[in-house]
Amino acid sequence: xxxxxxxxxxxxxxxxxxxxxxxxxxFLTDLNKIIDWVDQLTDVDTDKVSPTFSSFGLEEDTNQRxxxxxxxxxxxxxxxxxxxSEDGFFLVPKVxx
Amino acid sequence: MAKLNELCLxxxxxxLKNKSFSSRELITDHIDMMESSRSLxxxxxxxxxxxxxxxxxxxxxxxxxxxxxxxxxxxxVKDMFCTKGVLTTASSKMLSNFIPPYESTxxxxxxxxxxxxxxxxxxDEFAMGSSNETSFYGPVINPWIKNNDKSPLVPGGxxxxxxxxxxxxxxxxxxxxxxxGSIRQPAAFTGSVGLKPTYxxxxxxxxxxxxxxxxxxxxxxxxVKDNSILxxxxxxxxxxxxxxxxxxxxxxxxxxxxxxKGLKVGIPLEFIQDGMSDEILKMWExxxxxxxxxxxxxxxVSLPHTKYALPCYYIxxxxxxxSNLARYDGVRFGHSVSSDDINNMYELTRSDGxxxxxxxxxxxxxxxxxxxxxxxxxxxxxxxxxxxxxxxxEVFNKVDVLLTPSTPNSAFAINEKxxxxxxxxxNDVFTVPANLAGLPAISVPSSKDKNGLPLGLQLIGKxxxxxxxxxxxxxxxxxxxxxxxxxxxxxxx
Numbered sequence: 159x160x161x162x163x164x165x166x167x168x169x170x171x172x173x174x175x176x177x178x179x180x181x182x183x184x185f186l187t188d189l190n191k192i193i194d195w196v197d198q199l200t201d202v203d204t205d206k207v208s209p210t211f212s213s214f215g216l217e218e219d220t221n222q223r224x225x226x227x228x229x230x231x232x233x234x235x236x237x238x239x240x241x242x243s244e245d246g247f248f249l250v251p252k253v254x255x
Numbered sequence: 256m257a258k259l260n261e262l263c264l265x266x267x268x269x270x271l272k273n274k275s276f277s278s279r280e281l282i283t284d285h286i287d288m289m290e291s292s293r294s295l296x297x298x299x300x301x302x303x304x305x306x307x308x309x310x311x312x313x314x315x316x317x318x319x320x321x322x323x324x325x326x327x328x329x330x331x332v333k334d335m336f337c338t339k340g341v342l343t344t345a346s347s348k349m350l351s352n353f354i355p356p357y358e359s360t361x362x363x364x365x366x367x368x369x370x371x372x373x374x375x376x377x378x379d380e381f382a383m384g385s386s387n388e389t390s391f392y393g394p395v396i397n398p399w400i401k402n403n404d405k406s407p408l409v410p411g412g413x414x415x416x417x418x419x420x421x422x423x424x425x426x427x428x429x430x431x432x433x434x435x436g437s438i439r440q441p442a443a444f445t446g447s448v449g450l451k452p453t454y455x456x457x458x459x460x461x462x463x464x465x466x467x468x469x470x471x472x473x474x475x476x477x478x479v480k481d482n483s484i485l486x487x488x489x490x491x492x493x494x495x496x497x498x499x500x501x502x503x504x505x506x507x508x509x510x511x512x513x514x515x516k517g518l519k520v521g522i523p524l525e526f527i528q529d530g531m532s533d534e535i536l537k538m539w540e541x542x543x544x545x546x547x548x549x550x551x552x553x554x555x556v557s558l559p560h561t562k563y564a565l566p567c568y569y570i571x572x573x574x575x576x577x578s579n580l581a582r583y584d585g586v587r588f589g590h591s592v593s594s595d596d597i598n599n600m601y602e603l604t605r606s607d608g609x610x611x612x613x614x615x616x617x618x619x620x621x622x623x624x625x626x627x628x629x630x631x632x633x634x635x636x637x638x639x640x641x642x643x644x645x646x647x648x649e650v651f652n653k654v655d656v657l658l659t660p661s662t663p664n665s666a667f668a669i670n671e672k673x674x675x676x677x678x679x680x681x682n683d684v685f686t687v688p689a690n691l692a693g694l695p696a697i698s699v700p701s702s703k704d705k706n707g708l709p710l711g712l713q714l715i716g717k718x719x720x721x722x723x724x725x726x727x728x729x730x731x732x733x734x735x736x737x738x739x740x741x742x743x744x745x746x747x748x
Contacts, residue, residue, distance in 0.1 A: 166618070168625075169622050170618065172625060173577065173605070173614075173617050173618055173621045174581075174584075174605055175605045175606050175609070175614055175617065176602040176603060176606040177606070189618060189622065192569065192676065195569075195677060196566040196567075196569055196632070198562075198563065199563055199566055199567060199635050202560070202563055202635075202638075202639050202642065204635060204638035204639060207638040207639075207642060208641060209634055209637030209638045209640070210637055210638075210640045210641040210644055211468060211637055212498065213454050213468070213644065213691075213692055213693025213694075213718075214454055214498040214500075214693065217718070218500060218502070221496070221497045221499060221501075223494050232356065235356035236356060238354070238356065239353055239587065240588060241586070241590075241591035241593075248586050248587055250586055250597055250600075251594065251595050251596060251597045252595070252597075
């Protein structure tokens with residue numbers, strides 16, 4: 159499978175990354191090279207194979223905890239890294255007209 | 256008297272315990288070394304004030320005999336670990352102003368054990384790279400140079416600063432993270448010992464996420480014994496990470512020096528590659544000989560799906576990364592470019608905040624997860640991953656450990672591979688399978704190539720059997736009599 163210019167533009171849109179025309183061209187070349195290379199996986203017969211999403215959990219279960227509040231009360235510490243905030247809230251551009 | 260930063264971790268530990276010197280004296284020598292080695296660009300943030308203050312508190316504990324196992328010892332931390340109140344950047348413009356309000360579990364464990372933060376170490380941006388050249392803060396320079404050519408070399412990556420600092424005798428050990436070889440490859444390039452533990456051995460909580468099903472924290476040190484000591488303090492069962500193991504944490508140090516007599520070493524034939532250099536082949540042969548002499552049995556084994564590990568990794572890791580890095584939106588923390596339109600703000604923020612390799616991987620990951628391609632790429636890769644894991648499960652019914660080279664070559668020059676992403680990816684060919692299968696693996700220095708640069712051997716073990724790796728790595732270390740750096744050419748006089 160090969161990637162087209164329109165694919166690259168669509169992926170950039172989905173990734174929420176704005177690209178210049180030059181960047182689109184250069185990612186087109188890179189992605190096609192990488193895709194060509196990973197396409198060798200089509201040689202492997204996986205018809206009867208189930209996927210492994212994580213190597214954990216084969217020997218023990220993943221951790222679960224009770225759904226209770228364990229910490230909190232640190233609003234100001236969390237907000238302290240926000241680029242824009244007001245009255246303890248994150249500030250974003252207007253979303254709804 | 257030699258500077259105290261020349262001591263390795265266990266020597267410094269014992270010296271502090273015997274009161275041969277104070278933690279303040281030890282820390283002062285390490286700070287001096289850190290400051291006079293700035294040309295290596297290993298550190299993004301130096302924390303001398305924190306270190307000296309902690310040293311005084313460690314000295315007090317030592318005098319009262321309430322010292323922890325790592326009391327008073329200086330450790331460098333890869334800038335992927337969140338450290339409370341200390342800038343944590345992932346070597347990205349995106350986090351160039353991020354001060355975490357919390358501490359990662361692994362670093363917290365170290366401070367609880369008495370260790371002292373020396374500074375935050377440079378790495379490839381978001382740990383994506385094999386040469387430390389993708390860092391927003393510029394490349395790290397390898398303290399090793401060729402005998403006859405003084406051009407600067409990469410330290411490997413992504414834990415380039417972690418490996419370079421340890422090799423340059425700054426800090427007695429460092430923390431790295433390994434998603435596809437990011438501890439073992441730079442350890443090999445810098446003549447250091449680097450271990451990627453079994454997936455689940457160290458908590459991932461508070462480590463900036465790259466590919467969550469592959470990421471593991473691990474130690475880089477100047478010898479095997481030090482590595483075992485540092486690992487033990489890093490581990491804990493952490494309910495804040497759903498994949499943190501509750502298995503008992505052994506005394507890893509006890510495994511160092513243990514006999515390997517009668518144990519079986521597998522040599523995976525598929526790791527022998529076309530065009531593999533004679534030096535690498537010879538190093539591998541030497542490794543076999545050393546282990547054989549120590550009473551181990553060498554067995555040829557087959558891991559038939561080895562050649563698919565790298566392409567499989569370069570689907571799964573970017574896919575997970577594209578999802579993990581969606582959080583960098585310019586709203587809650589990090590770099591932000593303002594705009595009146597929210598989508599425009601996201602796009603401009605991410606376009607400006609991420610470097611080229613990070614964007615490439617987000618794009619690749621988004622592509623393989625997108626509608627119409629998910630089954631063909633992402634799901635296919637996860638199935639191939641099952642086959643790779645099965646190969647290892649079967650082999651470990653027959654052998655106790657696998658021996659391979661750590662890398663296909665020694666350290667390369669800055670800019671040598673930077674413009675060709677694929678040739679850079681190929682550097683991880685021997686290290687990636689252990690991440691896909693979640694297995695522990697260690698790189699140990701074994702010899703030097705014709706240019707005088709370090710080469711490393713890799714040992715891959717059964718799940719949660721880091722102890723056997725340490726026993727074997729110790730034999731390689733003793734047999735190789737590898738000498739660390741003597742020419743400190745980079746020092747600013």
